[in-house]
Amino acid sequence: MSIVRADVPTTAKLCDDTIQALTERYPSCSTELLTFTAYGRPIRSLILGTGARKVLFTAAHHANEWITAPVLLKFVEDLAQAAEDGEGLGGVDAKTLLEQVTVYTVPMVDPDGVALVTGELTPEDPGYAAAREIAQSFPAILFPTGWKANLAGTDLNLNYPAGWLQAREIKFMQGFDRPAPRDYVGRAPLDQPETRALASYTEYVDPALVLAFHSQGQVIYWQFDDIFVPGAEELGQRLAQASGYALEDTPYNSAFAGYKDWFIQNFRRPGYTVEVGIGENPLPLSQFDAIYRENLPLLLIAAQG
Numbered sequence: 001m002s003i004v005r006a007d008v009p010t011t012a013k014l015c016d017d018t019i020q021a022l023t024e025r026y027p028s029c030s031t032e033l034l035t036f037t038a039y040g041r042p043i044r045s046l047i048l049g050t051g052a053r054k055v056l057f058t059a060a061h062h063a064n065e066w067i068t069a070p071v072l073l074k075f076v077e078d079l080a081q082a083a084e085d086g087e088g089l090g091g092v093d094a095k096t097l098l099e100q101v102t103v104y105t106v107p108m109v110d111p112d113g114v115a116l117v118t119g120e121l122t123p124e125d126p127g128y129a130a131a132r133e134i135a136q137s138f139p140a141i142l143f144p145t146g147w148k149a150n151l152a153g154t155d156l157n158l159n160y161p162a163g164w165l166q167a168r169e170i171k172f173m174q175g176f177d178r179p180a181p182r183d184y185v186g187r188a189p190l191d192q193p194e195t196r197a198l199a200s201y202t203e204y205v206d207p208a209l210v211l212a213f214h215s216q217g218q219v220i221y222w223q224f225d226d227i228f229v230p231g232a233e234e235l236g237q238r239l240a241q242a243s244g245y246a247l248e249d250t251p252y253n254s255a256f257a258g259y260k261d262w263f264i265q266n267f268r269r270p271g272y273t274v275e276v277g278i279g280e281n282p283l284p285l286s287q288f289d290a291i292y293r294e295n296l297p298l299l300l301i302a303a304q305g
């Protein structure tokens with residue numbers, strides 16, 4: 001019986017409990033605490049493998065894209081179980097893979113925002129009240145289902161120092177010039193605990209590759225600015241072929257200040273944003289099985305390089 005649940009929404013608490021349970025069940029799994037959010041929620045990694053090649057996969061940078069979190073949790077569980085049983089996963093020998101690769105995951109970068117969107121917060125909760133007040137001046141955005149930001153109203157995937165001023169100009173012109181349910185870049189790059197912690201953690205892990213899981217669109221973005229990363233396009237094409245997703249150029253209005261942008265700029269190594277599923281966020285759990293099926297081969301290829 002699996003630990004990871006895909007039959008209920010992955011709340012911040014469920015994600016954290018699942019990480020703890022996986023590390024207790026599988027001796028090969030470990031976890032590290034990155035930081036606590038403004039509302040005291042932990043952001044943890046979940047780590048598997050002992051190999052020299054290190055990769056870092058992140059999910060749920062955006063609150064109403066929480067369906068991406070169980071994709072990573074399930075990937076770690078399936079890989080740990082297959083290695084324990086001496087079996088293959090998606091045609092790959094799990095034990096061998098984990099001798100060659102160390103897989104670092106951060107399954108939920110925005111637990112505060114996820115707590116709001118998944119209904120974990122009651123209207124009496126201080127975080128809920130703060131978010132509702134921010135949302136009131138953006139009546140066109142559904143509340144709380146349209147919420148992407150953290151509870152300070154900063155869009156975490158627009159808070160990285162990689163063309164941040166361009167992102168600021170674009171988003172301010174679109175009316176997101178103050179804390180908002182989405183698209184507010186913050187007062188300065190890395191001014192949020194979540195992004196600061198993930199940037200530090202990325203520097204500490206020093207991975208060969210990063211994936212950042214978002215929803216939705218069934219597309220993969222691989223570029224930042226005009227930086228040439230050797231092999232990145234070819235690997236992107238393999239990821240696209242494995243998942244059935246399209247490898248695309250990032251639209252100009254969302255081409256700056258994201259996590260993968262910052263990684264490509266600072267590390268000059270392959271970094272990808274993977275937009276899973278199709279429809280309106282938050283995607284229904286009925287899509288989970290298809291999303292996992294599409295992304296398992298992609299995850300295995302990204303791990304192996």
Ligand SMILES: [Zn+2]
Pocket residue numbers: 061062065157214215
């Ligand atoms: Zn997103």
